[in-house]
């Protein structure tokens with residue numbers, strides 16, 4: 001199952017993280033400029049509780065919230081209003097999504113990576129056990145997952161085009177489409193022609209986390225590899241939608257830098273993308289930094305559960321139609337609450353290692369991070385039903 005003969009990636013760092021390499025397809029620079037300027041200008045301490053109250057009243061009237069409203073809802077001054085915000089977020093969520101909460105699981109295909117992200121267990125500099133599933137092994141894993149009843153799969157790889165190239169990912173998409181109704185991807189950013197190949201092969205969604213919208217911090221935590229190029233990552237959702245994907249996911253890694261500013265930026269990024277692609281189904285993920293294998297030095301900025309709750313409520317009120325995924329990085333207790341007032345999708349039966357679902361034998365490669373919620377599909381369904389919610393295994397039928 002493992003690929004010991006694969007060469008270690010040559011990941012020379014582009015010196016300038018804000019300049020695209022010649023082969024990198026650009027996006028709309030006006031969108032990136034607006035997001036970065038909005039984030040740089042945001043001063044959370046400049047907002048008062050009155051500002052947050054005003055934003056909540058606007059949300060209650062059904063108004064479209066302004067970036068300033070979002071800034072107020074994310075500010076420390078809004079923390080005492082969290083119960084009001086959660087109540088309103090719950091109303092908005094139920095009005096837009098009914099009682100439906102989607103369930104999916106990730107399948108990690110490969111943990112080879114050419115990048116050196118300082119916060120990630122898959123970093124090329126981290127001496128973990130590397131593996132890539134063969135296509136036969138990937139299909140065995142897909143079968144094993146499908147047998148549990150799941151109908152939506154998220155395929156993930158580390159960011160190594162040498163280990164998991166376009167042909168490999170496309171073949172994995174085709175296999176996944178045979179067993180699942182909805183196929184999401186979380187792989188390295190590509191040009192739109194490559195995304196079109198993956199769409200043709202059965203992929204529905206592309207998720208790319210920007211990690212942080214602070215270019216200086218971005219350059220510090222991404223010392224090597226193509227990921228170092230900030231704009232190429234920023235424009236990924238735009239390229240994926242241009243290629244015909246149904247939807248795209250956005251996220252920043254909460255705790256890597258000042259999280260309020262990163263959340264404001266990710267929300268602006270999604271809203272401006274929605275204006276360009278009104279038909280697109282957009283979603284947010286809200287991952288907090290987790291401990292990783294072989295890295296005891298990581299000292300993330302703390303983001304408490306109450307602050308994460310504030311983030312989810314603010315995103316829901318700012319983008320009422322956007323999905324919000326809460327992953328197994330969070331505790332069962334937190335996820336059980338989040339589905340009540342904001343989350344619209346949760347994962348179940350999760351293993352973040354390579355080959356961990358039992359279909360291809362024993363787990364062959366180490367995981368990306370530690371997970372907090374190991375519940376199966378049956379357990380997650382039972383939890384949702386107990387809360388009066390409707391577990392949804394797929395939201396789309398191809399005819």
Ligand code: SF4
Nearest residue numbers: 113115117120122123
């Ligand atoms: S975050 Fe992504 S690109 Fe960075 S080391 Fe991990 S898998 Fe590779």
